[in-house]
Amino acid sequence: MFQILCCRASITAPVRSLSLHSNKTADIWKLSRWYTSPRSPAYSSSQQPGNAVSRIWSLTQRAVRQSTSRTSKPPGVALKFILGPAVLTVSARLFCHVAHCEADVNNNTPLEVVAKNPAPEFKWHILWEFVKPQLFALLGAVALAFGAAILNIQIPLMLGALVNVVARYLREQTGNYVHEIRGPALKLLVLYGIQGLLTSGYIVLLSRVGERVAADMRKTLFASLLRQDVAFYDANKTGQLVNRLTADIQEFKSSFKLVISQGLRSITQTIGCFVSLYIISPKLTGLTVIVLPCLVGAGALFGSFLRKLSRLAQEQVAKATGVADEALGNVRTVKAFAMEERELQLYAYEVDKSCEMNENLGSGIAVFQGLSNIALNCIVLGTIFAGGTLISSNEMSPGDLMSFLVASQTVQRSLAGISILFGQMVRGLSSGARVFEYLSLVPSIPLSGGARIPYDSLTGRVDFVNISFSYPTRPGHQILTKFNLTLPPCKTVAIVGESGGGKSTVASLMERFYDPTSGVVMVDGLDIRTLDLNWLRGKVIGYINQEPVLFGSSIMDNIRFGKPGATDAEVINAAKQANAHLFITSFPDGYNTVVGERGATLSGGQKQRIAIARALIKNPCILVLDEATSALDAESERVVQEALDRATSGRTVLIIAHRLSTIQGADLICVMSNGRIVEAGTHLELLGKGGFYSDLIRRQRAERKK
Numbered sequence: 001m002f003q004i005l006c007c008r009a010s011i012t013a014p015v016r017s018l019s020l021h022s023n024k025t026a027d028i029w030k031l032s033r034w035y036t037s038p039r040s041p042a043y044s045s046s047q048q049p050g051n052a053v054s055r056i057w058s059l060t061q062r063a064v065r066q067s068t069s070r071t072s073k074p075p076g077v078a079l080k081f082i083l084g085p086a087v088l089t090v091s092a093r094l095f096c097h098v099a100h101c102e103a104d105v106n107n108n109t110p111l112e113v114v115a116k117n118p119a120p121e122f123k124w125h126i127l128w129e130f131v132k133p134q135l136f137a138l139l140g141a142v143a144l145a146f147g148a149a150i151l152n153i154q155i156p157l158m159l160g161a162l163v164n165v166v167a168r169y170l171r172e173q174t175g176n177y178v179h180e181i182r183g184p185a186l187k188l189l190v191l192y193g194i195q196g197l198l199t200s201g202y203i204v205l206l207s208r209v210g211e212r213v214a215a216d217m218r219k220t221l222f223a224s225l226l227r228q229d230v231a232f233y234d235a236n237k238t239g240q241l242v243n244r245l246t247a248d249i250q251e252f253k254s255s256f257k258l259v260i261s262q263g264l265r266s267i268t269q270t271i272g273c274f275v276s277l278y279i280i281s282p283k284l285t286g287l288t289v290i291v292l293p294c295l296v297g298a299g300a301l302f303g304s305f306l307r308k309l310s311r312l313a314q315e316q317v318a319k320a321t322g323v324a325d326e327a328l329g330n331v332r333t334v335k336a337f338a339m340e341e342r343e344l345q346l347y348a349y350e351v352d353k354s355c356e357m358n359e360n361l362g363s364g365i366a367v368f369q370g371l372s373n374i375a376l377n378c379i380v381l382g383t384i385f386a387g388g389t390l391i392s393s394n395e396m397s398p399g400d401l402m403s404f405l406v407a408s409q410t411v412q413r414s415l416a417g418i419s420i421l422f423g424q425m426v427r428g429l430s431s432g433a434r435v436f437e438y439l440s441l442v443p444s445i446p447l448s449g450g451a452r453i454p455y456d457s458l459t460g461r462v463d464f465v466n467i468s469f470s471y472p473t474r475p476g477h478q479i480l481t482k483f484n485l486t487l488p489p490c491k492t493v494a495i496v497g498e499s500g501g502g503k504s505t506v507a508s509l510m511e512r513f514y515d516p517t518s519g520v521v522m523v524d525g526l527d528i529r530t531l532d533l534n535w536l537r538g539k540v541i542g543y544i545n546q547e548p549v550l551f552g553s554s555i556m557d558n559i560r561f562g563k564p565g566a567t568d569a570e571v572i573n574a575a576k577q578a579n580a581h582l583f584i585t586s587f588p589d590g591y592n593t594v595v596g597e598r599g600a601t602l603s604g605g606q607k608q609r610i611a612i613a614r615a616l617i618k619n620p621c622i623l624v625l626d627e628a629t630s631a632l633d634a635e636s637e638r639v640v641q642e643a644l645d646r647a648t649s650g651r652t653v654l655i656i657a658h659r660l661s662t663i664q665g666a667d668l669i670c671v672m673s674n675g676r677i678v679e680a681g682t683h684l685e686l687l688g689k690g691g692f693y694s695d696l697i698r699r700q701r702a703e704r705k706k
């Protein structure tokens, strides 16, 4: 709708600037100046420069948000630099309303997606599920928008009647002007009032429907994304997924609203006003029918060129933002290598390029605007000229000409609106299709359903039987081949071995992040594929990995993440078991200390101990420690190891270890190479064998000495 508002502003501007001084035509012109006063609240705002600027500003912000979310960049960083170009970009969209939509469609589709996947299909039945709960409000909005459009067709005719009264009075100077004008003027006023009410009404209803549909979509999509298995996240970039939740739904919502309000309005008005034009003057209508399509065609060509420029400029801005994002996101590395100057140069190069492209775009817009102003002025001039000729031969009244002018401008606006609408509709459909694609995606590993073993009878024995496995993203690359291993209840088994040998993969299979290609993982003799995954992950297995990820909330909340209903006392108890209580209580805010994004305000050892507390609070029967201490320095390792020793007693434990010093007390140590266990035994047994394990120990000692 904003495009239309501005479109109207650009059409009425030349009308105001014309000055004609001939006889009846001059009278008409004076009245046409008066006509340009606001007709409805929706239109009036566009005519005030302040409002137009604020609309452009809000669109700019939207464009900035979209641009930043598409590239997954922090808006704060991007805002400063995108702002200028975005104004131009938005301006281009505002003024190139007759352009084809192709360029924009591409613009809204992440390039990787286009390259890899065929475009997803738009599924109308899914849309219907979201729209159904809002059906009454939607029908109400459609009815009100339709009513407003019908009134918009009536207004030119009413204006014509009004002009006829004024023109007659100017010509004849007889009768009571106020008395004669009062009737049509009051009718027009009432019409304006009703139209204003209808317009406000449908905007309110439509924005309610749009927002609710979008909110429902966001919640459903987020739930669907959370349900997907880990393989899905291996194959899809998080940025793209977030993009679907934000930019795609935003785009779909805008299109949805625009298509209903603008579509209905533009089509009704175009048809209605064409009928009015024909009734007023078939001759003038014939002229308009010849001229308008030529202008619209020329505008479409120029517009598509400008859109292309705009898209390239937007991509360049995103590129510049990407450089800034990477530098600021890795600021420690940049500083550590004293690369500030180089990063600045890289950024300046990209910004200068985007500045140049946006300047070109600005010049293009300027030329386009200038030409379209001339064209539109000429249309008005031509209409008045031809109409004046018809008036002088008494084939038309001044009021008819006034009605014709207003109705023809309504047609122009509506046609422009329809052309925007097609572009917006295609964008909306492809955004919607991208959202729906993941809504209907069924995870290959269902989160719920399946058996639960009563806690009292759960022993915690785990068996890997004849497991072969390759990751779904690399099906040809076999990671585990006929892998067999048993974790006896309440015993600690460690897996060591060369990097890339498949140790962490074993832990992932146990968590059922993936299913084996063949073979079976069993808990207490039951295939884990038959067990309830929520129960298995939530209650049975505790998982601690090398880089614990904390949420940006309080320490209390982070530990409670392991058991959502846990009391404060349970949280504190888990923290004590994890050797974390002392350092937590030394913070001024204690357990309420907010740990910053991904736990940035804590040391590695502190984060790890909170992660241990988070795993322990659910009192898991089986514990998986995937290199839990390998990222720590010696002192942190000692404290964390103490916590782990305490945490592992009485549980079945699988330790994936790099540092062999931490697993010497394990009941069984397995050495893995190329997806198989090549050696197994206790520390002393393996040392005695003098095989892979003792070789590893020797190598690690030698490395430490260096």
Ligand SMILES: Nc1ncnc2c1ncn2[C@@H]1O[C@H](COP(=O)(O)OP(=O)(O)OP(=O)(O)O)[C@@H](O)[C@H]1O
Binding pocket: 234, 471, 473, 474, 479, 497, 498, 499, 500, 501, 502, 503, 504, 505, 506
């Ligand atoms: N998500 C994944 N998708 C595809 N391949 C993967 C994935 N994760 C790991 N791999 C590959 O699987 C192989 C085994 O990886 P894994 O992480 O299990 O080894 P690792 O023994 O734990 O190594 P490290 O000691 O270095 O952590 C490697 O070749 C790795 O590139």
